[in-house]
Amino acid sequence: MTAPVHAMPSGGLRKRILRNLSVLGGGSGGAALLSLGAVAINSRALSLVDFGIFVLLQTTAMLVAGLFTFATQQPVIKLGMAALERGQTERFERLVGMGLLADFASAFAAAAVSLGLLVLMPQWLPLPPRYELGAIVVASCLLLQGYRTSEGVFRALNRFDQMSLIQVTSAALQLVVAAILWSQDAPFIYYAILAAASISLPSLIQLIGALLLLRGRGLRPKFGGVQAARADRREFVAYCWSTWATGSLDTLRQNGDAPLVGLLISVEAAGIYNVARQLAGILRKGTQVYASVLFPELAAFASRRDLEGPRRLLRRILVLSAVLTLGAVASSAVLGGLALDVLFGSQFRPGHLVLVLLFASAGIQLVSATYSMYVQAFDGPVAIFHSYVIATVAYLAVILPGLEFGGLAGAGLAQIVFFAVLALGCRLRLRRERFIEEKNR
Template identity: 25%
Template sequence: MSDTTIPSNRGSLRRSGRNLLKLLSGKAINAPLGLLQISLTIHLLGDKGYGFLILIHSFSQTIGDLAEFQSWQTVLHYGLKPYENKNIPLVQRVLRFSFLLDICSAIFAFIVGILCAVYFSSYLGWPPEWRYLGIFYSFSVIFTTSATSNGILRLLNRYDLIAIQGTVSTSTRLLGILCLILVGGGLTGAVGIWMLASIVSFSSFLTFALYQLHRHGLLKGFLNGIHEGLTKDLPGIWKFAWNTNLNMTFSLAFKQITTLVIGGTLGPIAAGYYNIANKIAEAMAKPIVLLQSTLYPEMVRSWQSNKPSHLYKMALQITLLTGVFTSILLLILPYIAVPIMHILLHKDPTPETLTLLYWLAGAELVLIWGMSLEPILITTGNTSGAIYARGIDVLIFLPMLLLSIQWWGMTGVGPATVIAAFILIFFQAFFILLARKKKKLQRS
């Protein structure tokens, strides 16, 4: 079968499976390194120091994600077909557009990050004596925009390099923390190590991407067609880029923004405990999340080849497989949660933290059962439906989160997260069905 032949449904799943194994190979290395790094960091800094480190890192990630366009989706959506058709000038135009978005995002994130760190640190839960460290770390926000590099490696099917790159940041932090323990460093050194990890991770991602472009002959004459304009023969690319960016902005409510809200209301120690519980819950679902990322190119191939039945059948098969797998993992979690948290915290977790973990794991399970919905919305061009679903979810979740924390403390985060997960998949399914109904009416 040639490279441009549209694969069968079984072929798409096999390719996704191979790419998943590549990503999992990186995670198999990264997971124990990450747990060891967390344990050593808490040992070095204590609960409060680790919590503060998580707060300033979440702040940097939030600003970066808010500013960053999800250029990897743009690269796949607009670059896959011309790449398979060997239309190099059009592929280069897509990449130039995407790189420009990343550069503008980085500049905007840098300016906003510094201003927010200087003027709003008191609202972020940063202890006054460590405020200067938070301001210093906010400079790292410029190194959070690697979406185009990610998209290039996906486009060229180099998931093995994505797996390798995924271990770079964790390895850098681990080695840095080990050095600090040996020489007697403290929080200032840890902040510097985490900032260095961001820089090294960004640089490695960009290096991998540029080298692969060179190997495939996509860098030759890269700037020759710049006079033709950024978006020639790319209809709707600006709308697609803005919509995917807004969708990611809304999805932050389940990630860094939750950490920031907890830190601002309950303090850095609570933020650290939430971060650990959330990492364990996410680890349970990590293979599934990685599988979702490998499905995007296959869905794009199916849709652009006018094979919607292939797309929906693949989505259904994946949903059933991953849903059952994650449900089994959730049943095992109560038997391993306490030992894992004891290793990380160097003491037994509080009942409050343990309860929060189970709630967060339940939310992950709900999201896994709906994991195919958002890729379907984006792949089929219904990015507005994805945004509306996320937007409605956030409008309900954030007030609910604040009230839950006020009434029940950190334990209240769990039920709010589970309810929000149900709301999200409900509206995603609703907008998929609504779009399909409209198409049927148009045909009749």
């Protein structure tokens, strides 16, 4: 048997989590600020209508991509880490190969469907001719996005530092290009190319980096998925279809709101909503970093059947989440309007209320992410699906009448409802499995 390739270095859990949080959090935080700077530049360089179209092209492409994306990083982390700890490098290579094949198939399907929608769009929603070429560019870039397996490779091999570097580099490039386009008073087509790059470039760089990381460890993807153990294939497929289902529901919420705002209110309102979402996205980005760091640790606990450590950790996380949420909401209520004025311009001031609501939803998302990771690690990926379905139904029940009668605030309220229902559903699942009850005994 091959000697084990350790997925994580030795050391205490707290020290490892804090180190990875600081490394990945610093990179993601820097990337979020750089991306926010690019959005601020674009909002000033473009008219409110052009900026709204820019936002709609970007979010619609991400909506289509999300509906075809498999969360292949999850089985690579959970199954791959277990394989590496046992020295089963060939098993790990086959898991990576299966993930990359699924990634490519989903990216190809997303690009094909997106381009097909552009052919049919004039029958449903005519697009002014000056935006048509830009829409084709953005749709075509979907072939180069996705590839979530690469994220799983970095996380399984504990190279959060390289993930951070990739995020910061990609965001810095977008900021520089946005500044150049603004200074040159570039036509809209160049902003469409920038939108396409912001969707595909981080994923493409991360894929190349993951392949180089594997090569440096003496590993390479193996695409003979049929030769993988039946249990691995079965669990990999279970992860893919269940995370695809939950991911698709989450995509409808995450990227479907801006197009709805554009359809039901106005293109300009979509632009205003997007900048509020970008500001609140700083906290959401923190949640993504936290999930990237914590889930591999929970997967390791689950593989060892160790429940006591995660139970102690859960209570501390929930207390910290409550403090962060209250702080974020209070800060956005007091300073949010000023931030919109300074960063984006006075025309975006109407987004203040929805900004506060989006910060509240981002805080609740931190709680729901915690519960959902615990459910996935200790109860399996299928268990979380029902909670996502119920949360999505609640979201749709709120956002459609909310936009009609409450304007942008309706979209913010719908986000709050989604994460609150999801958190409650996952908590009830953990209680049903006696994970929480036994902790309190």
